[in-house]
Amino acid sequence: MKRTAMIATAGVLALALGGCGTSSGDGGGGATGSESQGGFTAPDVPMTQELGDNEGSLTVLAWPGYAEDGSTDKSVDWVTPFEKETGCQVEVKYFGTSDEAVNLMKSGQYDVVSASGDASLRLIAGGDVAPVNTDLIPNYADVWSFLKDRDWNSVDGQMYGIPHGYGANLLMYNTDVVSPAPTSWSAVFDDASSYAGKVTAYDSPIYIADAALYLAKTQPDLGIEDPYALDEDQLAAAVDLLKKQREDVGEYWSDYLKEIQAFKTGDSVVGTTWQVIANLAKDEKAPVEAVLPEEGATGWSDTWMVSSKSEHPNCAYAWMDHIISPEANAAVAQWFGEAPANEKACDLAAKGFCDTYHAGDESYAEQIHYWTTPIEQCLDGRTDVTCTTYQDWTQAWTEIKG
Template identity: 45%
Template structure:
């Protein structure tokens, strides 16, 4: 990234706490560069976060899982959290009050690029975070092969947290044989007969789910020429939307809150559908469930803690970002959430925490094959669709606003 240096401005003779040093001098070409935090000052005593459920456990759900209170004791930063069910909700929350309400967010790739493009989040100097060298190689800021969701134009917007796939979860007693393809969720007929699981399927309620349909079509309708599920022309997007319209009557319901899918598996109203690792972790405790990576491949997510460009408590946020990169913290999150930590040193800690059989579990789909570079590179990580296709097609791809409109048409929302 471009290393920008600037002295912290004096906030005033009566100021009790100095804000984190940052700079936003113009870059070459006359465009305004983002604010870049390049030092951490005295904490402000408070921290306001937006997060996915399960990412900021404080012991209230289970006293054995608490990484919030140790942070508060260590830094003096009192944490408050607003949970969101979708990336769109996170973006809306981050933009409240011109970005001055919340300090940061655990954003997935379908939110990060919107926040970056909107100037809602600041860049950081990776040198502030000593655990960066231990981040799995595809997510490394300078050399990563799967980092475009948080590294843009050489600037690093946040720190990697957890990652995982959107796999196919199914009831092992009712879905037989074990599925190998997404066809059981998309096709009205299987082997010339009506789909036996129609009416008991589920799908994620978010425009980004269009990419899952595109992944399926990439294999089963190659004439469409889909190369990347987030870079869809009008015809390709229409084909994905048509597939989802065909799927809709076969769904018991869409889910956004992960417990909705867990409840469906428990009461047997749902027998198969797309799921996150946390869904499997807590479904298998009370229902016969397993997960598979279908032959067509899967989308996925790599979540990033990002700091607001107008954070009210920037020093506490930077401290939180540094803290969440520690392997012990990511291991706790991994066990609770069922995901892989971006810090590769967390993988052995996850295995140890799982006890007997932990080494096998951590190297399975349930824990995202923690530390496996090839698996991470195989995921079509969520990112914000943009008009620029990223290839010689130019600006002929459909951006997120068009995806959102299509999703509304599909779901009837």
């Protein structure tokens, strides 16, 4: 269970994504990106057309737990086999937030980065990452199809990275206190007063999307089609809901250990969580269950992206192919606590692991609204309004928490 010490947080102080350039060209998948991103296009950054000899070196920027070399746990090492196989000596730097990752990638010092959906569009728009030629990555063929060509990893049908792992933000509750068992996010919104002072929520501006998703289902007149595409009125409605919820929140969490402890002591009895946290809490005898509510949920899908300034592109492509190989992807998923992106990884994972994390369950995945950076160009395709940006969300989050 040491893997959970490596769980990444997604708290971000993101700047608004802005600026458009020319199209990045064809290749890599369907043409859903441009349409769903309200006309957003990427700077004209060249894509690698063919590979040559490996350069012997690679700099990796990653969430903690994504590039283990045996130094954390001798039995957990997928970097050393890569080095032996390719001759690419790996130097890893970990980051703690998506904002930090974006700033570090702008320096041009790193070849590849594991980017969450609240960072990837910023990296694309800034010209910091290059389009990825998926034909040069054999293991890409075995990635679940529903993770490909999505709003956060492609633009205008061009893939800008390789899907790595994903998961949902679930509703966890104390089975001794919360009855009947909740099936809706109303337990932490409209019905939160029933558990006043013992509701917990994720501590990040991106949590605004959770409120927006709930409103999309319960107040359809607001017209929310995408929880990451909110105009001023829709954002105001989400903020009002979260301010009301604030009266019943005992603690906002970003540290999974603190959330586990709060559910063990009874200080928290209902709130948002991750599957791996629910598993750990049960292991520590906390009386909890976690569900995907009927409204669906937000979640994350991380992507390996290659720097537009990479000095080691051959090693970078070798790494992206290696890290989503069945062996490495299974190892990372189990250490980190998420569903693997490679279908064949489930053949190598521990018995029942992929079932627990719903890996490959497309109907389950369709209920997840993956973190995506809010931008002025409405991600739901609207062109008659300007949508709010992550900067707006950050300011709103400060108001919500008081």
